[in-house]
Amino acid sequence: MAKRIDVSGLSAYYGNHLAIEDISMTVEPRSVTAFIGPSGCGKSTFLRTLNRMHEVTPGGRVEGKVMLDEENLYGAGVDPVAVRRTVGMVFQRPNPFPTMSIYDNVAAGLRLNGTAKRKKDLDTIVERSLVGANLWNEVKDRLNKPGAGLSGGQQQRLCIARAIAVEPDVLLMDEPCSALDPISTLAIEDLIGELKERFTIVIVTHNMQQAARVSDRTAFFNLAGVGQPGRLIELDETQRIFSNPSAQATEDYISGRFG
């Protein structure tokens, strides 16, 4: 069910502050697209516009079009809640619901959406999601224990399981490994490789090796200066971005000559 994302002329504001300006790009289905760029260049903001989470921030507003296959996410009458069920998200810091068990965390999306399921179906979905997130073997004996009792890396995989349990078409990941140690990072990177068979994945990362390892295509964002809006500099095959980028700024950034 993976879908293609087609962004055209997208700008995002915080109040009157223009955070990202005039971004157009295509994200291919069943692939991993990585966003890299310096802090404050609007990678995360842009990511959040892809499932209408940007407008949750007070003062957040968006201009432009985001086509998910044939549908414009910012079209008239589009329900942001429905959009978020189609485009899931994993955050920088693991954020399992502290009042819920491991099982309930994974089932949260289905339960809270009021999508009534029978216990047996729910069990199947929870197991499939945890297997999908490579966490099943570690937690299958303690599904009723609190989700917050897991280690950081396990919590992040729990959050991924929670996100894929609602069967989204697209999975957005906002620096999913930046709070994790190298071993947990490796586990999540392997997982991303598996998940791209089923989902369209967009990942924001500050780690360029990670972008090179996991992504098929890479987008480089930059900003002209402090207070200036972020822009998309280029989007290309990851190999080309890291070996022979077309923009000088990209080459400076990935070779560490930036700033």
Place this chain on the structure above:
Amino acid sequence: MSAVVQDQPRSDLRPPLAHRRLPRWAPAAVAVAAVAVACGIGAGAGLSSHLQWGLIALILFVVGTYALTSLVEGRRQAKDRVATSLVWACFILAVVPLYSLIETTVAKGVKVLDGNFLTHSMGGVITTGPGGGVYHAIIGTLEQVGLASLMAVPIGLFTAIYLVEYGRGRLAKAVTFFVDVMTGIPSIVAGLFILAFWIIILGFGYSGFAGSLALAILMMPVVVRSTEEMLKLVPNELREASLALGVPKWRTILKVVLPTSVGGILTGVMLAVARIAGETAPVLLLVFGNQLINNNPFSGAQSSLPYYVYEQYANGNDASYDRAWAAALVLIAFVMILNLLARGLARWKAPKTSGR
């Protein structure tokens, strides 16, 4: 000049890392010595008030700690210890009145506090003689406080949710302002307002419900404030996690935000209940007071525990004083039990982090 400094080996510039330390029992020893010396001074100078003895002991304790520590350990450690001992001194100063209050109430209250006292009203009891009880006042307090909570808690909860989750701009600012104003309303003013509005203009009679209307006015801002603070403590990441799963905002609030903060909200509600359980003025104006049992809060005069204490004290005889103290003890116990219940509930409902 600088060359000279550079030539010196580093170890000469720095004091050694280890230095002389006071033994761990030193603060306790200083405290004991301070109390002993204060007793000596107090007795020797013939100071009659034991409060003065205590103050002298506190001053001696702080000064003695500073002197001893600066002699043995040095100036910085002395300041550190003085700060610690000041904190302890303030803690004791704060606890002494509380302890004294509870001790006095218990000592004077247990005299007539028994099963008979808890299960009988003042019906047919001559106020100058012993006997009678607080049953009618307990019923009154439970019903009035219960009704007030039924009105104030939902309104306060929804107001707080509005302020934290939805409120933007001028309306939210206005609501916050008026909640702050309401926090400062004296209970007698709330009572007079309900008296004018409910009893004089609308023509209803005295009743427990009239009293609970005034109590609800007093309770609401406390509930709003405490709930607001608790909701603000819920990390935004949890709201975003839920929204990003495609959960509507109202369900996010109901299923994620409220369960995460329910412990703190309950504690706040119980504190608000404790605050209104001790109110006398509105009861005096609106519930009128009653010697007999009236189980119906919507019709006729009732009593309540604080009102009962006031009434018995006003009678001005020993038997009534005993009843007043016993009723005060019942009121304190009621509030304490509520607080313990709230703590238990808060602990039971609190987010669990341990995997074991």
